[in-house]
Amino acid sequence: MIDVQADAAHNRMVVTFVAEPALAVDAAMAGAAVATARIDLRRHQGEHPRMGATDVVPFVPFADLPMRVCIDLAHDFGARLWTQLRIPVYYYGDAARRPERRELEKVRRGGFEDLAGHIDDPDRAPDEGSSEVHPSAGATAVGARIPLIAYNVNLKTTDLQVAKEIAKTIRASSGGLPNVKALGFELADRGLVQVSMNLTDFRVTNIWKVFNVIRDEARRRGVEVEASEIVGTIPLAAAVGVVKDAVVEPAFRMDQILEKRVWAEE
Amino acid sequence: MIDVQADAAHNRMVVTFVAEPALAVDAAMAGAAVATARIDLRRHQGEHPRMGATDVVPFVPFADLPMRVCIDLAHDFGARLWTQLRIPVYYYGDAARRPERRELEKVRRGGFEDLAGHIDDPDRAPDEGSSEVHPSAGATAVGARIPLIAYNVNLKTTDLQVAKEIAKTIRASSGGLPNVKALGFELADRGLVQVSMNLTDFRVTNIWKVFNVIRDEARRRGVEVEASEIVGTIPLAAAVGVVKDAVVEPAFRMDQILEKRVWAEE
Numbered sequence: 001m002i003d004v005q006a007d008a009a010h011n012r013m014v015v016t017f018v019a020e021p022a023l024a025v026d027a028a029m030a031g032a033a034v035a036t037a038r039i040d041l042r043r044h045q046g047e048h049p050r051m052g053a054t055d056v057v058p059f060v061p062f063a064d065l066p067m068r069v070c071i072d073l074a075h076d077f078g079a080r081l082w083t084q085l086r087i088p089v090y091y092y093g094d095a096a097r098r099p100e101r102r103e104l105e106k107v108r109r110g111g112f113e114d115l116a117g118h119i120d121d122p123d124r125a126p127d128e129g130s131s132e133v134h135p136s137a138g139a140t141a142v143g144a145r146i147p148l149i150a151y152n153v154n155l156k157t158t159d160l161q162v163a164k165e166i167a168k169t170i171r172a173s174s175g176g177l178p179n180v181k182a183l184g185f186e187l188a189d190r191g192l193v194q195v196s197m198n199l200t201d202f203r204v205t206n207i208w209k210v211f212n213v214i215r216d217e218a219r220r221r222g223v224e225v226e227a228s229e230i231v232g233t234i235p236l237a238a239a240v241g242v243v244k245d246a247v248v249e250p251a252f253r254m255d256q257i258l259e260k261r262v263w264a265e266e
Numbered sequence: 267m268i269d270v271q272a273d274a275a276h277n278r279m280v281v282t283f284v285a286e287p288a289l290a291v292d293a294a295m296a297g298a299a300v301a302t303a304r305i306d307l308r309r310h311q312g313e314h315p316r317m318g319a320t321d322v323v324p325f326v327p328f329a330d331l332p333m334r335v336c337i338d339l340a341h342d343f344g345a346r347l348w349t350q351l352r353i354p355v356y357y358y359g360d361a362a363r364r365p366e367r368r369e370l371e372k373v374r375r376g377g378f379e380d381l382a383g384h385i386d387d388p389d390r391a392p393d394e395g396s397s398e399v400h401p402s403a404g405a406t407a408v409g410a411r412i413p414l415i416a417y418n419v420n421l422k423t424t425d426l427q428v429a430k431e432i433a434k435t436i437r438a439s440s441g442g443l444p445n446v447k448a449l450g451f452e453l454a455d456r457g458l459v460q461v462s463m464n465l466t467d468f469r470v471t472n473i474w475k476v477f478n479v480i481r482d483e484a485r486r487r488g489v490e491v492e493a494s495e496i497v498g499t500i501p502l503a504a505a506v507g508v509v510k511d512a513v514v515e516p517a518f519r520m521d522q523i524l525e526k527r528v529w530a531e532e
Binding site for chain 2: 003
């Protein structure tokens with residue numbers, strides 16, 4: 001277990017664990033069984049969208065594991081969720097079986113309550129299981145993906161419109177930077193606004209690129225960057241990518257990190 | 267063993283190994299015994315300054331090991347070099363016993379031939395052993411220090427004077443950036459010049475700072491940076507430092523690197 005995050009407003013817990021591939025599905029099943037026993041979505045409220053007591057389970061390759069392995073683990077886990085816990089499953093990300101299900105937001109749109117009423121629509125049929133949600137545990141999105149990076153840039157203004165405009169300029173869905181999701185928020189207690197992002201493929205669009213585009217867009221509006229925030233963990237490859245970009249060192253490699261070389265030997 | 271570098275022009279081999287503190291001195295002694303048996307400085311030539319068959323042995327803390335432990339290892343190793351191999355020893359870096367011996371260059375100035383003629387000068391008396399060099403193996407500098415970073419910035423000009431001027435501007439010894447050693451070189455075959463550096467304490471002056479100062483100095487002279495080169499390995503903390511500096515993320519920590527968190531658990 002390397003990380004657990006939970007807060008009352010979201011009423012949601014994010015658990016991150018690392019396991020050998022041969023053990024990962026058993027571990028995830030053990031977690032899903034507890035969530036199914038303890039959480040009843042009919043009596044659950046929270047700010048974060050959700051459709052399942054076990055809401056979303058992404059398998060993420062660590063170090064040099066091929067994505068193919070994570071896709072197979074996702075499909076194995078999804079099949080067991082249905083056969084053992086009777087929870088219908090939607091595959092997303094690299095494990096998606098329908099192209100329109102690659103994006104988690106699309107799979108989860110409307111949440112548990114909406115899905116319960118429409119799961120028998122042909123285009124909402126689960127990838128595993130029958131067209132009926134589990135009465136208390138709903139349905140689960142099971143995926144395979146590379147690590148996401150949660151990244152925010154704070155701007156020295158109280159004008160929320162600036163953050164919203166920049167978020168719109170950079171987000172992929174409105175023609176901005178590929179693999180970037182972005183929203184503008186107010187940080188009222190700090191007198192700042194924030195462009196809050198998920199970078200869904202740092203190999204395509206990494207932190208350095210995003211930071212510079214936002215700084216330039218802010219300056220065009222007469223606003224300076226206060227600071228940026230990397231939320232939670234990032235892969236070593238993403239940090240190495242920032243070094244490459246920031247000091248124009250295209251040949252820099254992960255195994256030039258001293259600790260990587262030593263740890264990889266162990 | 268994590269790295270071995272050797273080339274004919276320098277006629278010198280740099281061996282990097284990682285060991286538990288309890289084994290590090292034995293391992294270094296085994297290496298020094300081979301060098302003493304095989305290398306005769308009376309018949310040795312090479313471009314790199316040297317005063318010993320085992321020329322310099324720095325103990326470098328890895329991960330969270332305190333520097334104090336490396337200083338003790340250096341002193342233990344130095345005492346054994348003298349008692350077991352009859353090689354006189356000079357302590358440098360954080361293991362120095364005289365303040366004027368902190369800098370390796372000062373300890374090694376003049377090399378084997380010069381030292382052999384002057385080791386009985388009071389200010390050249392070894393920290394371990396008598397005032398006489400080992401006939402074939404000379405003397406050894408034994409130190410404790412944090413990892414050095416070898417870092418070069420290449421400039422799009424053939425004017426060597428630009429690289430030399432910038433090197434002089436930034437090097438610590440002429441009042442530039444602290445903990446920076448710098449020289450200007452020609453890369454004739456590539457039509458470039460290079461500012462070649464050692465960063466002796468990346469916690470004080472890191473890659474990002476140096477890159478930007480050189481870029482600005484070059485631009486003032488109408489010259490652009492071509493690219494930069496990180497030579498060999500750098501500690502993870504240095505890469506994390508570049509991320510912090512480059513995207514103004516002062517709170518970013520090493521344990522936000524996913525692999526660090528996992529490897530540190532093992």
